[in-house]
Amino acid sequence: MPEAAVDVVRLSPDGRELAALLPAVGPDRLLLGITGAPGAGKSTLAAALAARAPGAVVVPMDGFHLADVELVRRGLRERKGAPETFDAWGYAALLGRIRARPDHVVMAPAFERDLEQPLAGAVPVPPSAPLVVTEGNYLLLEGPEWVAARAWLDAVWHVTCDAAVRVPRLLARHQASGKSPAAAREWVVRVDEANAALVDAAARRADLVLDLTGWAGPAGR
Structure with missing residues (x-):
């Protein structure tokens, strides 16, 4: 059976559509995944969404990058950022803990861009957090580890952005x-464009596709 068509929304410069798109946050914790190609604007969107819900937390999948020392050991250092360079099972396990909403703070890792390394215990997720937004490239892949991570999420949005905007961002970042x-x-x-093709091919499994090409970012919210 063919997969259903995915709704596509092109955000305006002020992002006014976000207020209607963000699911209502009730008494149960909401977990929202944001996926998309490198440089598409996942982190910026996740931060903007979290800012709309008091107490919300952003948990980046990038905190589960394997450390360079392990990438070297596995012969993967020159593919850093590809699916196999993440601890995806560890990521899925963390999402399961967050989904359970225990009565204690759950600590999540972050990614330190200055060091280009994961940073353990950097993001606190308190029991009171009503919304957790997690962003990463590979939430919609079909591998068992990614399916396990996706299973904990209430919805996954895929974001896109024209290459003319996205690629210069990546060049500046590197x-x-x-x-x-x-x-x-x-x-x-x-590396990045090969990963982008892989990620965009999975967009059909998203609950919603957002085109961020014309969005001005958080300043517009």
């Missing part, structure tokens, strides 16, 4: 982390 312009472009072409 250069800010220390790569030369040439090395940054080589990485984007060889």
